[in-house]
Amino acid sequence: MTDESRPVRLSPVDLLGLGLVGLRTRPLRAVLAALGIAIGIATMVVVVGIPASSQRALDHQLSALGTNLLQASATFDQVTQKLPPVPEDAAAMAARIGPVQQTSAVANTHAKVRRSDRIPPEQSSGLTVLATRGDLLPVIGARLTSGHFLTQGTGALPVAVLGDKAATRLGITEVTRGEPAPTVWLGNRWFTVIGVLAPVPLAPDIERAVLVGWPAARTWLAFDGHPTVVYARTQESQLESVRPVLAATVFPENPARIQVSRPSDALAAKRIAESTFSSLFLGLAGVALLVGGVGVANTMVISVLERKREIGLRRALGATKGQVRVQFFTESVVLCLLGGLTGVGLGVFGASSYAAARDWPATIPPAAALGGVASALVIGALAGLYPAVRAARLTPTEALATP
Incomplete structure (x- = not known):
């Protein structure tokens, strides 16, 4: 061709x-x-x-319902009828777990809450006084309705933040700037209320509690420094792998005394x-x-x-x-x-x-x-x-x- x-x-x-x-x-x-x-x-x-x-x-x-939030709570020892001595740095220990993103802790001080020192101790409000640190709010997804939360500076002072239900029960539903701050009688001392929380669906116990700084609880409420609840936010995809090791991480001496919450139904x-x-x-x-x-x-x-x-x-x-x-x-x-x-x-x-x-x-x-x-x-x-x-x-x- x-x-x-x-x-x-x-x-x-x-x-x-x-x-x-x-x-x-x-x-x-x-x-x-x-x-x-x-x-x-x-x-x-x-x-x-x-x-x-x-x-x-x-x-x-x-996610706002806490699909990646785990809660490790100390349980009473049936023999001693006491809470186990969880290490004070348990939250920091939990933070070393790879997928864990945020941690915080609270501790029950066993102090009585009264609206006034004139009320007899046996007629306390039934509220809980929890020692906490300033990093708690973002971990549990909480926010304030008025006032401000505890900081590194105020955590050592006799000041308190009220949970939503605690504020209603004590009749202190807001903290107004420019007006005298309300006070509550905790243990044997007056504490100034500096803030009120909004409802906290992820941590209902916080709603019924009065929160004080960790150092302040040591100074005025005879707090022993052992946390009772550790909160940990993790990568959602790694939640099931973090849960089995969380108890042993926060209390290596006796992990059986730590109860870890199961993943939220919202995750499923x-x-x-x-x-x-x-x-x-x-x-x-x-x-x-x-x-x-x-x-x-x-x-x-x-x-x-x-x-x-x-x-x-x-x-x-x-x-x-x-x-x-x-x-x-x-x-x-x-x-x-x-x-x-x-x-x-x-x-x-x-x-x-x-x-x-x-x-x-x-x-x-x-x-x-x-x-x-x-x-x-x-x-x-x-x-x-x-x-x-x-x-x-x-x-x-x-x-x-x-x-």
């Missing part, structure tokens, strides 16, 4: 231009076909983005929700892609039927079967790529708008956006394969004879 009789080899740029011929000559059909795949991809992004945003909002709500609910949402993502995305792929395949088959004369003329002028096949294959891929990019943009906008309207954090998984474009390319390749092969099989005489 001479060089003159050999078919011309087309460059990638020529193939792209050839694939765009059908799109340029039939813009309305191209737009409608691209719109079909765009709607399919947009649907996929939306059905992934909206549940992902909802799941993230749900995760935040469930969170993981069930994640599994449910993942199944929903896959199902809805698959349906959306199937609809889009069928639409593109239908468009390309019809395009081959309508352009038989064009195919015949190109074959008569020397176009090879491979060139015709690549033309229609490229046209299908480009059509789906344009639809895919448009669909991803529409899907991101739609999902973000819906999340903003529901006050959810907008979450579009990168895999959804990249997967949308990749899916469009795959759909274009699969949808254009049969029409391209069918077009290439047409002989010039057969194609030109089509009315």
